[in-house]
Amino acid sequence: MTLACNLQCKSCFNRSGKPRPNELSTDEIKKSLVDLRKANVLDLRFTGGELTRRSDLFEILKSAKELGFAVSCNTNAAYFNDEINKKFAELDIEQVTVSIDGRKEHHEANRGCNTFDRTLSNLKRMHELGVKMRINTLINKYSLNDLEYMLDLASKYVTEINFFITRFIGRGSEFKKEDGLVTFDEFYEMSKQADKLRPKYPNLNILHFEQSTIDNSSRCGIYDEFGLKVGPPDGYTRFNIMSDGSLWAGGYIPYVDSSYELGNIKTDNIYDIWQKSKKLESFREESRKLELFCRRCDKYSKTCPGPNFELELLRKKDSSITNPYCYYGSGPSLLQ
Incomplete structure (x- = not known):
């Protein structure tokens, strides 16, 4: 709803403090x-x-x-x-x-x-x-x-x-x-x-x-049983609208790769984007591939919490970053 904030937390992923100049009315x-x-x-x-x-x-x-x-x-x-x-x-x-x-x-x-x-x-x-x-x-x-x-x-x-x-x-x-x-x-x-x-x-x-x-993901077991295309939750079971109205598959994605912007709720129909957006389908496909890749790992569903798309996308752009949710998170990005 806003980037305005009364705190300056060290961990803040969107650098909240001042509101965006074009936030939704x-x-x-x-x-x-x-x-x-x-x-x-x-x-x-x-x-x-x-x-x-x-x-x-x-x-x-x-x-x-x-x-x-x-x-x-x-x-x-x-x-x-x-x-x-x-x-x-x-x-x-x-x-x-x-x-x-x-x-x-x-x-x-x-x-x-x-x-x-x-x-x-x-x-x-x-x-x-x-x-x-x-x-x-x-x-x-x-x-x-x-x-x-x-x-x-x-x-x-x-x-x-x-x-x-x-x-x-x-x-x-x-x-x-x-x-x-x-x-x-x-x-x-x-x-x-x-x-x-x-x-x-x-x-x-x-x-x-x-x-x-x-617990917040669509698991690939559903894919196996019913032939559905599913993956991690971003773009499948949840969708994000930023305070300026821009539309994204996930809440962290705008701060990782701005090329994934899907449109703006001020001018675009959200249902059409959800159903027809080629860019969203491309995001889902990359996310799905990561899920299926992770399923082959011996750590999956044992010591692993499952794929984290935004961190792997971030590691693809900056190899010095690690993914603490992944046992192999200090190696190359799983998105290649």
Whole structure:
């Protein structure tokens, strides 16, 4: 919805801070919502930037709810206005995702000083108001040991937590090893520990490693059984509209390769792009080939979370970049 943000997180893949000069207006977003509903889209996730920087946020969320969408959104929850918490509760949003990156010192190393207490306070307040929430936690070498701390915290206030790794995109591309980047083996070991801890948190959905990728993907088993063309989720089960209206198969792709832009919702019919775009079909085919290639690997569905197209595309352009989601992620890109 916007690139405007009140923070300057080191990991931010889209370098949020100032809004784009040509961001969609309230009316343009509302018209897009109607068009998306006509195209039988059912589920919307609103992200930023920081959504609460838009004064029309709740007007737009209300419109989406009235049109029958399942609505979720992301926030850093580092705001000072309790009215925001109340409005999330009043609209009965399906899920509000809050970013907390481990203990206070680890969270603030990424998101800035004096952010942790504010975010935690708003998380607790939304819990009191009955808001359904998830926590997103960025893992690095320092926060690896915060796993049980985060599970304890999450189990008190939310129903779901997702652990993931920094993408080397935007400000995230400036991360160095000394910033605490994790390896495939380190993240895998953390994931095994998370699995061991699951019985302790029966009411908490813990997403990590293969769960955060595979549970949100169309698996090739469907392809085998029904002859369907499927692959990783971008361009198959999800689609991204940027704050300027540009259309993309995935949310990270604009910051990796601008040649994959599919059009703009201000001028193009989203249903026609989804059904007929040759560029989108080309993207799907590349993604599908990667999925099928990965299926031949002895690590696939054992220690591997499945293909990560945007990181392999990034590695194809810059061989110095590694893919911590792949056992062989320090070698050549799998997209050749």
